Amino acid sequence: MENAQIKTFNKTMDSFIDKLLPELEEIYKDIHSNPELSMQEFRTAKIAADYLTKYQYEVSTAIGVTGVIGLMKNGDGPTVMLRADMDALPVTEATGLPYASTKVARDEEGIEVGVSHVCGHDLHVTWLMGAARLFSEHRDQWKGTLMLVFQPGEEVGRGAQGMIDDGMMDRFPKPDIILGQHVMVGESGTVGHRSGAILSAGNSLKVKLFGRGAHGSQPQTSIDPVIMAAATTMRLQTIVSREVAPIENAVLTIGALQAGTKENIIPDDATLKLNIRTFDEGVRDHILSAVKRICCAECAASNAPRDPEFTTLDSYPVTENDAVATRRVAEAFDAQFGDKSYETQPASASEDFSIFGRSWKVPYVFWFVGGTDATTYLEAKKNNQINSIPSNHSPKFAPVINPTLKTGLLAMMTAAIAWLD
Numbered sequence: 001m002e003n004a005q006i007k008t009f010n011k012t013m014d015s016f017i018d019k020l021l022p023e024l025e026e027i028y029k030d031i032h033s034n035p036e037l038s039m040q041e042f043r044t045a046k047i048a049a050d051y052l053t054k055y056q057y058e059v060s061t062a063i064g065v066t067g068v069i070g071l072m073k074n075g076d077g078p079t080v081m082l083r084a085d086m087d088a089l090p091v092t093e094a095t096g097l098p099y100a101s102t103k104v105a106r107d108e109e110g111i112e113v114g115v116s117h118v119c120g121h122d123l124h125v126t127w128l129m130g131a132a133r134l135f136s137e138h139r140d141q142w143k144g145t146l147m148l149v150f151q152p153g154e155e156v157g158r159g160a161q162g163m164i165d166d167g168m169m170d171r172f173p174k175p176d177i178i179l180g181q182h183v184m185v186g187e188s189g190t191v192g193h194r195s196g197a198i199l200s201a202g203n204s205l206k207v208k209l210f211g212r213g214a215h216g217s218q219p220q221t222s223i224d225p226v227i228m229a230a231a232t233t234m235r236l237q238t239i240v241s242r243e244v245a246p247i248e249n250a251v252l253t254i255g256a257l258q259a260g261t262k263e264n265i266i267p268d269d270a271t272l273k274l275n276i277r278t279f280d281e282g283v284r285d286h287i288l289s290a291v292k293r294i295c296c297a298e299c300a301a302s303n304a305p306r307d308p309e310f311t312t313l314d315s316y317p318v319t320e321n322d323a324v325a326t327r328r329v330a331e332a333f334d335a336q337f338g339d340k341s342y343e344t345q346p347a348s349a350s351e352d353f354s355i356f357g358r359s360w361k362v363p364y365v366f367w368f369v370g371g372t373d374a375t376t377y378l379e380a381k382k383n384n385q386i387n388s389i390p391s392n393h394s395p396k397f398a399p400v401i402n403p404t405l406k407t408g409l410l411a412m413m414t415a416a417i418a419w420l421d
Helices: 003-033 042-054 121-137 159-165 225-243 281-301 323-340 354-360 374-382 404-417
Strands: 058-063 067-074 079-085 104-106 112-114 144-151 177-187 191-193 196-199 201-210 250-259 269-278 309-316 319-321 341-343 364-372
Touching (some): 042 121, 042 144, 067 121, 079 404, 121 144, 144 159, 177 191, 191 323, 196 364, 201 281, 225 250, 225 269, 225 281, 250 281, 323 341, 354 364, 364 374
Parallel strands (some): 191 341
Antiparallel strands (some): 196 319, 201 269, 250 269
16 A cells, blocks of 8 residues: 555544554453463463454464464455564563563473563564454455464574474465564654664573582582683673674673582582674674683683583574565554654564564564653653663563554554555
């Protein structure tokens, strides 16, 4: 559609959206209160599947474990894929919201953890459910094929690939465009778009360092993996500061250092879990190589009995928006949202969303929806304190429902209708 037609379409939809918002708010609060860990999203998947069935979609379930796809063919026209991720995080919520999660579950290692939607995937699911209903109830307003994808396991980097590996490309029509969005810290009511790289590549590793245990009173009989881990942690920080050019963007974070059980026992081993974010494949490859070089060298310096053991925890490619498709989305957003539509900076977060587009070899566009109370955000921006706002993955991350719920729904429909005839 042309941008003037898109704006007319959304103006027509506006009253229907407003009537739908109370229902969507209840859905959102329910999903928020009942989060599920990655690849365990059975309840959320059923909610989505039942909703799609209610509004006459052809529904397929259990794709890549819990993935759900709803298909609606409505005459000749492009095939548009809209995607939402469903999984929550192993984080105990501390928002204080009346609908906050109190859920606990066992993670893949059998450890009991608090579970919460402090990344915002509950909003993503709710947005897509709202779009599903509105597009179904107003089929006279568009032509083409809608493919609505509720994806598991984004937080562990396995969900998108799991759906692809489960025959998604053989079982469903090839999209002409793949669209997705994410709630982020930002002024509520805004949408941020960007051509090219918008999210970084992400690589997570577990490194096990081997020493020799002993009594704490006899350190001379040990090869201390705690010292080894501490030295390795400090040395790894020099990769970005001393081996990566200042004009390149890169982050290396040690998120976990685990060793020992008691203060007077030197353990046999220690484990580091680290995360790397980059926007360039060459930089990524250099950092991964440097991590292995430093870990091996520190172990050798400590006279470790064996080389460290490296395990890949997850790997995300760069999310790199197609230039032509992004221009189309941006123009539609500008027409709909005016100055609330803006060109955003890239974020160092990572997503597996692009795996769909990369696998199908079709263009994709990903954008951000602001979820922070406007007054709070603008005051923080004025005082250069945006970093003080709880961000995604913080136990206190809590998007404001209004106008975020409506903005995200409208953004999703605006982007989709830019392709649908």
